[in-house]
Amino acid sequence: MFYHDGKLQYEVKVDKPNPQFAKMLQQAIGGIEGEMKVCLQYLFQAWNCRGPAKYRDMLLDTGTEEMAHIEMLATAVALNLEGASNELKDDIAAGSPFMEQVMGGANPRHILSSGMGAMAVDASGVPFNGSWVIGTGNIAADMYANVTAESAGRTLAARLWKATDDRGMKDMLSFLLARDTMHQNQWLAVLEELGGLEGNHPIPNTFPQADENKNFNYNFISTKIDSESKAKGRWSEGKSVDGKGEFTFDKAKPFGKEPNLGAPDPAGFAQKEQMSGGLKSKVKKIID
Known part of the structure; x- marks a missing residue:
């Protein structure tokens, strides 16, 4: 069961809307390094967690916090798109400079599909892929996956911070960078509590x-x-x-031998030459 608050976890301000930066922010929402990945990763790990209840609760807490980060970034995308008209035809006809920006460097689907809002896609417009979510059922393996996810996410946030001169966006990203710092340390602390390098490895330590x-x-x-x-x-x-x-x-x-596969199954409709061993076999027979 989830609850929500009408307020953002941290303030999101945009000094000057920038549709190109809105497109870049999409990577932090629906990209492989983004918040949708870590949110769902931590939640699925929690829902499937067996063992001490504190690990389940911790994962639920952090997975739910990541929802708040998606909300912040979606708000940032929308604010960076404010001022762009929904009257697509009129803007194109009038040669709107804002429309030229959107069509020239940003994501046209922010106009065509979402009405100047965020989407569950990356910066290239590729939809979020649930196969990126890792939940093995082995808590040590999952913690390493989480450290990697937070490290990649913090790297992305640092690049976004560098890419903008908007004070509001830098402030929001500095908050997200700080939370990534905490989460990296959080997952490492779990690994330390579980026994550190010698206690956990090789994973799984039950084999x-x-x-x-x-x-x-x-x-x-x-x-x-x-x-x-x-x-x-x-x-x-x-x-x-x-x-x-x-x-x-x-x-x-x-340490092994050269593989020697048998003839194909006739029901698989391979070529005739394959049925008799192929060209390599014929050449060998001629030499012999």
């Missing part, structure tokens, strides 16, 4: 390492074969980060 191939579990494999690889560092020597093994640096080499 017995005795059942994984110990010949390959802490080997860095270099696939650079033309010269000596420079990819050597903390990850290629010394004790593993989870404290359960030793890193090694190995050159890639095949």
